Amino acid sequence: MTNTVPPRKLSNGQLPSAPQPLSRDSDTSLVEQIVRSIESRISDRLLRSGARMPSIRQFADSHSVSRFTVVEAYDRLVAKGCLESRRGSGFYVRERSPLLAERGSNAASDKQPQLIDVVWLVRNMHQQAPNKKMPGSGMFPSEWLDADLIANALRSISRQNPAQLLSYGIPQGFLPLRQQLQLKMAELEIAATPEQFVTTTGVTQALDLVARHFTQPGDVILVDDPSWFLMxxxxxxxxxKVVGVPRLADGPDMAKLAELVALHKPKLYVLVSVLHNPTSTSLSAAKAxxxxxxxxxxxxxxxxDDIYCDMHPGSxxxxxxxxxxxxxxxxxxYMGGFSKTLSPNLRSGFIATSLELAQHFADRKMLTNLTSAEVGERVVYKILSEGHYRKHLDRLRNKLDSVRDRTIRQMERIGMTVDISTPAGIFVWADTGHDTNVMAEKALAEGFLLAPGALFSPSQLPSSRMRINVAAMSDPAIWRFLEQECGK
Known part of the structure; x- marks a missing residue:
């Protein structure tokens, strides 16, 4: 597969070096933001070998930074082998030597197109591009979240007893947080003691701990199809062996599930009951x-997996x-977490299970990761215990409700089909009528990240479906791109 949309050019004919705006509120310096942005563009082949970079003056003026900042960024890129300085001419994207190409992690990228797979999506989600340019991501845009809420909790924790921040926590997790989770689970009519919880570095680690405990090579794990791609x-x-179970609007296809269970004798069945990713549908009581x-x-x-639990308005x-x-x-x-609703950077998740399994998972976690970061767990506990979390969730859900219907109507207007729609959740599982792998590759060349449907199935077969994050559809350029592609 090759890019069919060429990289965008500036009015002076030069290629863009940093399409995303620089943030002066970031902990990352402006110099490092510029370096990372240009490195990313070169890695994704949006800046080709030999392309001339904007002059120091042009870059400084267009990004409202000092010329000293641009000089330092360009010098660092020269030192990294990304750019070369030509006396009297300017800075150019450096052609990689064969030796560097062999040693680099993207050695084959100049000769072969990028494979649209799970790693492709996750890698591009972590390129630090603005959230509003990532309608394929599973996160809220940063402006939807409450940075002050987390910053205030961090300041409060640092004032209590700084020495507590200098030692390991315990493998099972910060006890006050586990006690708070007991109360949270009781609201869902799930009874559990604090000893039945194990905190994790997000649901990703939780799934890994469970899979490692229950499966051996060759064992079968059933998953919804479509479902969360990373697992x-x-x-x-x-x-x-990962086997997909067709997912319907009210849960799995029960006839197919019974057939697959009898055939494969699985060790695990992993599913999302409430606000399923990517369809935002929920499991019926009968199917449960x-x-x-x-x-x-x-x-x-x-x-x-109930990671989207708190986006649900309640039974x-x-x-x-x-x-x-x-x-x-x-x-x-049962597993859940707070990375979606508070901050992806907190990486705060948990497992709730029997007492015996909780101890097994805590031991395995200790052997592989010692403990999860207690600082983040203390932050989550403080936010939960002081009542701030409920108000934060109300704001998130209200904002989702304000954009969901409007986004769906706009999708239908430009030619996308939304045959699965729910009154809650962050995702829409839309049919574009076209191969969304092709669309995703074109979108990346335009600076947008889409999530093609093929990634959400264990089969990875081409699909016309696409997961759309309704919270990340504010950029008009996204709509222009989708209208152009869906109208073909």
Whole structure:
């Protein structure tokens, strides 16, 4: 697959060096922001070998920074082998030598197109591009979140007893946070003691701990299809066979699930019951009972990923059934976290399970990671325990409600089909009518990150579906791009 949309040019014919605005509020210096941005553009082949960079004066004027800042950034890029300085002419993207190409992590990228796979999406999500240019991401834009809420909690923690920040926490997690999680779970009608929780570095680590405990190479793990893409690669790296279960609007296709269970004898079935990623649909009570019955009959564990739990308005407004509430953590391992709603940087997640398994997971966590960062756990505890979190969630949900319907109508207007729509959640699972792998590659050349449907299936087959983050659709250029592509 090759790029069909050439890199955009400036009015003077030069290629853009830093399409995203620089942030003076960032902890990263302006020099380093410029360096990272240009490195990223070169890595993604949006700045080609031999391309002339804007002059120091032009760059400084267009980005409202000093010329000294640009000089230092360009000098660093020269030292890194990314740019070369030509006396009397300016700075140019340096052609990589064969030796550097062999040693570089993107050695084949100049000869082969980038493979649109899970690693491609995750890598580009972490290029520090503005969130508003990432409608394919699973995060809220930074301006939707509350940086002051986290900063105030950090300041308060640092004043209490700074010495507490200098030692390891305990592998099972910060006890006051686990006590707070007990209260949170009780609201979902799931009974658990603090000893039944293990804190993790996000749900990603939680899934890894569970998979490592239950599976050996060759074992089968069932997942929803479509579902969260990162666990496909993670489970496969452990030697497990990942098999998809077709996901319908109210949960899995039960006939297909029963067939796959009988055929493969899985060790685990991983699913999202509430506000499923990528469709934002939720599991019906009837199917929750059927899944639990199947698990008991065929002796497999259910892993219930409830990371989007707090985006749901509550069962009083919209039905929401969790299998863990039916099973009370006997055959169900429940996991959640706060990275989506508070900050991805906190990487705060947890597992709730039986006492025996909680100890096993804490031991495994200790052997692989010692402990999770207690500073982040203390921040989450403070926000939860002081009542700030509920107000923050109300603001997030209200803002989502204010853009969701408008975004869906606009998608339909430009030719996308939205046949799966729910009154809550951050995602829309839309049909574009075109190969979204091709669209994603074109979008990346324009500076936008899309999430093609192929990535959300274990089969990775081409798809016309696309996951759209309704919170990240404010840039008019995204709509112009999608209208152009969907109208073909």
């Amino acid at each position: 496909f690669a993670s489970f496969a790296a452990l030697g497990a 009972f059927q899944i639990l019955k199947l698990a008991e009959e065929h002796d497999f564990m259910i892993v219930e 009083a407004i919209q039905p929401a059934t969790r299998i863990a509430a039916l099973d009370q953590l006997n055959r169900v391992i």
